[in-house]
Amino acid sequence: MVPANIQDIARRFLNGTATEEEITQLHQWYDAWVDEETLVQADTSEVDIIEARMLSRMLEQIRQPQALPAEVVTLPKRRWWKVAVAAAVLLALGLSLFLWQQQSRGHRGQGELAVTDNAGIQPGIDKALLILADGRQVVLDSTATGIVSKQGNTTIINLDGQLTYEGTASQQETTTYYNTIRTARGNQYQLILPDGSKAWLNAASALRFPTRFTGKERIVELTGEGYFEVAKDQNHPFKVLLPQEIGQEATGAIEVLGTHFNINAYADEGAMKTTLLEGKVRMTSGAQSSDSKAQASVILQPGQQARLINNQLSIINDPDIDAVVAWKNGNFQFTDAPITAVMRQAARWYDVEVEYQGNVQQEVFSGSIPRSASIAQLIKILELTKTVKINIEGRKLIAAPY
The missing domain is CATH 3.55.50.30 (Phage tail protein beta-alpha-beta fold)
Structure with a gap:
């Protein structure tokens, strides 16, 4: 003893x-x-x-x-x-x-x-700022529980440090609303997207997404760091755009069908890193607008990491997944x-x-x-x-x- x-x-x-x-x-x-x-x-x-x-x-x-x-x-x-x-x-x-x-x-x-x-x-806490389509801002923390807002046929619920989007498809609804969730330094948060995909946001990060996914792709924008567990839908690929700031043109993108992966895209880290835990993803470099052609792309297998540095892509075969x-x-x-x-x-x-x-x-x-x-x-x-x-x-x- x-x-x-x-x-x-x-x-x-x-x-x-x-x-x-x-x-x-x-x-x-x-x-x-x-x-x-x-x-x-x-x-x-x-x-x-x-x-x-x-x-x-x-x-x-x-x-x-x-x-x-x-x-x-x-x-x-x-x-x-x-x-x-x-x-x-x-x-x-x-x-x-x-x-x-x-x-x-x-x-x-x-x-x-x-x-x-x-x-x-103090160490960080579960807290975030939700910016609704009309510009209203809602502080998300342990005190803001229950229904946060309704946008179209979608109800936004905050409970126990997790934001959830629940709704029903309607042919009569033609408007697409975009929300942004931001975590300050010292904060983190998690949410369930309209398609059932789960996302975790690390400190000093932001995620922009629609309150319902329409069209051929499920597209979101991320800055900072996020972990995703994507709901499988082979007919509608899930795509994460990586701009320097939300709303700007992306300089990289991740395309998936159904998978678990982590993206670290902090500006001060010197590299955008995508690490795949399960499934398959494709990472592309270069401008992501419809009239631009991506310069390069790589496909990751589980246990691999793609790094984008100065518009150059590389694959790391043995990253420390736990880290x-x-x-x-x-x-x-x-x-x-x-x-x-x-x-x-x-x-x-x-x-x-x-x-x-x-x-x-x-x-x-x-x-x-x-x-x-x-x-x-x-x-x-x-x-x-x-x-x-x-x-x-x-x-x-x-x-x-x-």
């Missing part, structure tokens, strides 16, 4: 109140910790596997009194004793294990890793991500600005953290690499070399 005094020190470490002596004691205990149930006959080439199993057992023992869910321990590519003990502390308090693959061995910093929660910076859709499942998940990529996600979710001072080392981060974690907990994990120090000034995160 993990000694009670070690658990106390672990919690003080997370709160930033542990002394240097206590931190040293925590590291020494971890280095000497042995779990009889994890001892196996193995040669030295298997030492990392043994260490990972030991950590898994240790985390279970810490977690049991708190009835917290088990987490998967990911095996790193190199040994990580000194950092893993602090990551284990976070795991014990309900966070996922966060591992680092350092390009060079980090040095041990001096002093405490003191980070305090900033009451003004791609982690946001939809309530997590941050990174695979070999530099600090700048991590901070872009943090900026959108916590609605903060990021500033870099000095030459921040481009360490590679891999691991998972719940998006419900506080900004202080996220900073604590990043600082455990001993390569970056992050200070909070108002709603700005300032990252500098450790």
